Amino acid sequence: MSPRSRESRLHVLSVLVENKAGVLARVAGLFSRRGFNISSLAVAPTDEGERFSRITIVVDVDAAPLEQVVHQLDKLVNVVEISELAPADAVQGELLLATVEAGPAERSQVIELVGVFGGEVVDVGTSQLTVMLAGRPDQLDSFERLLEGYRVAGLQRTGRVALPKLGASSPRLSQVG
Amino acid sequence: MELTGAQALIKSLEMEGVEVMFGLPGGAILPVYDPIIDSSIRHVLVRHEQGAGHMAEGYAMVTGRPGVAMVTSGPGATNIVTPLSNAYMDSTPLVVVSGQVSTASIGTDAFQECDITGVTMGITKHNWLVKDPADIPRVVAEAFHVATTGRPGPVLVDVPKDVANGRMEWYWPESVDLPGYRPVTVGDPEAVRRAAELIRAARRPVIYAGGGILKARAADVLRALADRTGIPVVTTLMARGAFPDSHPQCLGMPGMHGNYTAVTAMQRSDLLIALGTRFDDRVTGNVARFAPEAKVVHVDIDPAELGKVRRPDVGIAGDCRLVIEELLEALAATGQHARADGSAAGGEAGFGDLAPWWDQLHRWQEQFPLHYEPTEGPPIKPQMVIETLREQTGEDTIVVAGVGQHQMWASQYWRFEHPYTWVNSGGAGTMGFAVPAAVGAKVGRPDRTVWAIDGDGCFQMTAQELVTASAERIPVKIAILNNAYLGMVRQWQEMFYGERYSEVYLSPDLPDYVKWAEAMGCVGMRVESPDEVLPAIEKANSIDDRPVVVDFRTDAFEKVYPMVPAGASNDDIVVHPAHDGRAR
Numbered sequence: 001m002s003p004r005s006r007e008s009r010l011h012v013l014s015v016l017v018e019n020k021a022g023v024l025a026r027v028a029g030l031f032s033r034r035g036f037n038i039s040s041l042a043v044a045p046t047d048e049g050e051r052f053s054r055i056t057i058v059v060d061v062d063a064a065p066l067e068q069v070v071h072q073l074d075k076l077v078n079v080v081e082i083s084e085l086a087p088a089d090a091v092q093g094e095l096l097l098a099t100v101e102a103g104p105a106e107r108s109q110v111i112e113l114v115g116v117f118g119g120e121v122v123d124v125g126t127s128q129l130t131v132m133l134a135g136r137p138d139q140l141d142s143f144e145r146l147l148e149g150y151r152v153a154g155l156q157r158t159g160r161v162a163l164p165k166l167g168a169s170s171p172r173l174s175q176v177g
Numbered sequence: 178m179e180l181t182g183a184q185a186l187i188k189s190l191e192m193e194g195v196e197v198m199f200g201l202p203g204g205a206i207l208p209v210y211d212p213i214i215d216s217s218i219r220h221v222l223v224r225h226e227q228g229a230g231h232m233a234e235g236y237a238m239v240t241g242r243p244g245v246a247m248v249t250s251g252p253g254a255t256n257i258v259t260p261l262s263n264a265y266m267d268s269t270p271l272v273v274v275s276g277q278v279s280t281a282s283i284g285t286d287a288f289q290e291c292d293i294t295g296v297t298m299g300i301t302k303h304n305w306l307v308k309d310p311a312d313i314p315r316v317v318a319e320a321f322h323v324a325t326t327g328r329p330g331p332v333l334v335d336v337p338k339d340v341a342n343g344r345m346e347w348y349w350p351e352s353v354d355l356p357g358y359r360p361v362t363v364g365d366p367e368a369v370r371r372a373a374e375l376i377r378a379a380r381r382p383v384i385y386a387g388g389g390i391l392k393a394r395a396a397d398v399l400r401a402l403a404d405r406t407g408i409p410v411v412t413t414l415m416a417r418g419a420f421p422d423s424h425p426q427c428l429g430m431p432g433m434h435g436n437y438t439a440v441t442a443m444q445r446s447d448l449l450i451a452l453g454t455r456f457d458d459r460v461t462g463n464v465a466r467f468a469p470e471a472k473v474v475h476v477d478i479d480p481a482e483l484g485k486v487r488r489p490d491v492g493i494a495g496d497c498r499l500v501i502e503e504l505l506e507a508l509a510a511t512g513q514h515a516r517a518d519g520s521a522a523g524g525e526a527g528f529g530d531l532a533p534w535w536d537q538l539h540r541w542q543e544q545f546p547l548h549y550e551p552t553e554g555p556p557i558k559p560q561m562v563i564e565t566l567r568e569q570t571g572e573d574t575i576v577v578a579g580v581g582q583h584q585m586w587a588s589q590y591w592r593f594e595h596p597y598t599w600v601n602s603g604g605a606g607t608m609g610f611a612v613p614a615a616v617g618a619k620v621g622r623p624d625r626t627v628w629a630i631d632g633d634g635c636f637q638m639t640a641q642e643l644v645t646a647s648a649e650r651i652p653v654k655i656a657i658l659n660n661a662y663l664g665m666v667r668q669w670q671e672m673f674y675g676e677r678y679s680e681v682y683l684s685p686d687l688p689d690y691v692k693w694a695e696a697m698g699c700v701g702m703r704v705e706s707p708d709e710v711l712p713a714i715e716k717a718n719s720i721d722d723r724p725v726v727v728d729f730r731t732d733a734f735e736k737v738y739p740m741v742p743a744g745a746s747n748d749d750i751v752v753h754p755a756h757d758g759r760a761r
Binding site: 017018021022025026029030033064067068071072074075076077078079080081 | 294295298299302303306323355356357358479480481483484485488
């Protein structure tokens with residue numbers, strides 16, 4: 001599948017949930033038993049007090065199954081609100097950590113590359129560097145591709161988080177009949 | 178007032194109006210069983226926890242009230258997983274309370290520990306693990322609210338032993354606070370108006386009535402809709418009794434073993450009015466080839482059902498009763514338009530002319546009625562047993578079935594005239610459902626005769642609950658259609674596996690059902706020839722002080738017809754061999 005068509009199947013759901021024990025298992029279990037694919041998932045408490053958390057789920061489905069995902073998700077008692085954040089209407093961010101094999105010869109190249117992307121070196125060993133980069137998912141994709149020229153000992157991305165762009169109006173899907 | 182968690186739990190059940198619960202005690206739930214002695218709630222002691230769950234389901238299905246069951250931790254809780262799954266598939270309101278090991282022991286693989294909230298997450302509407310005795314009244318109120326509102330379903334409340342033993346200050350919540358739970362009720366007026374237009378314009382419409390009609394207590398408004406529009410009605414396996422079989426517009430049951438007219442009417446329809454139903458694969462057959470010319474109006478209280486299987490032209494999320502009432506109003510309004518634009522074309526009250534459609538339906542009914550070949554001598558035809566039972570009992574009799582051939586014959590050959598007279602396991606297809614569900618139904622409606630029509634395979638799975646019935650003086654009647662086989666599986670092996678019968682023979686005599694019945698405190702009878710059927714049923718009907726089991730020796734080779742083979746289109750319905758070659 002080409003990157004473009006894959007990107008068109010990716011939908012970002014921003015799901016407000018009650019902050020109760022097992023809520024993540026309920027959401028993950030629903031995706032698993034209904035056969036929906038999670039591309040990435042990030043969860044953290046919201047600023048609305050202890051009671052709610054926000055789960056940002058990137059799902060890999062076509063539009064029609066997406067409606068089914070939303071409706072099934074909305075049936076979970078602990079799910080309070082679901083919004084789909086269309087990529088054009090959302091700001092998205094993600095964090096990447098990578099440990100790169102970089103001896104004295106390559107070290108400066110890697111540092112320069114990280115600098116171009118606005119990242120930083122967070123750890124240095126005798127023959128390795130660990131770098132951190134925060135940015136839009138597509139920037140992280142580009143950075144990851146450029147790292148292919150080096151030996152990468154470990155790489156971890158957090159999965160994206162997203163919020164609506166100011167002034168844009170994403171529908172609250174859970175409140176659409 | 179300070180109470181223990183256990184006392185608060187029982188008091189909370191009383192506050193919810195619980196009159197009866199089904200259960201079996203054990204270590205972790207012991208504290209909760211103590212206050213039952215002082216409670217107004219009747220507790221029915223089962224012989225296996227699966228029985229408790231199915232009894233609670235049978236009770237709920239005939240009363241409309243939530244069924245309540247209580248079990249201990251570990252195996253007690255896992256034994257009730259099947260009823261939870263069954264209730265989830267058939268949208269039956271069920272509240273199960275399970276014991277759990279003490280909070281300090283959770284996660285240590287303690288004796289009789291099982292993560293039952295994890296296990297049942299996917300087969301309950303919601304479940305709760307209570308960690309503080311002070312939470313008990315709130316959780317119980319939430320549990321009953323979730324189980325009984327919106328699309329009904331099962332819930333589970335897991336109560337650790339130390340929570341039951343702990344102390345709390347009693348309160349009863351005035352309302353529940355569940356910000357993520359907002360069931361829909363009324364339908365969108367614009368969608369209702371468009372649905373009314375489609376109904377008005379249709380020439381080959383079919384009302385496809387499902388179990389949601391019964392959940393919404395909408396049988397009377399369904400009748401009004403049918404009477405108002407003259408549209409034929411099919412009643413799914415879960416909706417038998419939602420529309421009277423004697424009504425001239427009733428086509429009976431559609432689906433894999435539905436009658437030819439019901440199946441084919443849907444298939445040729447130009448408008449399916451789907452009410453409280455979910456386009457189950459057993460109804461649609463091959464979905465891609467299902468009702469290819471039909472527009473679809475789909476009404477369901479669960480928005481996730483709209484478009485899950487078949488995309489509706491008009492989807493209406495709402496309570497069936499309220500939406501049908503809205504539809505009736507909208508139809509009254511649109512009737513005038515029909516006359517004005519001339520499309521009434523001879524139809525009644527501004528509706529499309531359905532006369533050609535009814536002519537077609539009547540031809541199918543004449544060509545392909547339900548059919549079996551009666552016999553004089555043994556073995557008995559199972560359909561004949563059901564017909565005799567039906568003739569010998571009042572039309573308010575509650576009929577309960579297990580799963581398999583006997584279930585299909587019961588649904589086909591019984592004539593259902595009233596809602597809540599049919600109890601069976603639809604979506605999950607749980608063998609062994611009938612005996613305990615019949616016990617629960619009789620507890621819920623002690624004024625009614627309750628006949629379970631069961632298979633010999635099913636009966637062997639849960640027969641021990643007749644001990645419960647005898648001990649508690651719950652006089653249910655069980656008709657075993659004993660064909661010595663796992664009959665439905667045998668039928669599939671005959672038709673689709675080249676008559677290679679693999680592990681389906683059970684023997685008619687092992688066990689001895691009469692001795693077994695007697696050992697369980699029931700009256701047992703054996704019936705081997707057709708002329709003994711009527712006297713045995715008369716005798717069974719005359720016994721009202723204990724359960725009765727009748728072992729009817731039926732024809733092992735009888736098959737359920739018609740049949741749409743699994744995965745085939747409804748167009749490829751297989752009719753009774755005696756009807757082969759008739760013009761379709």
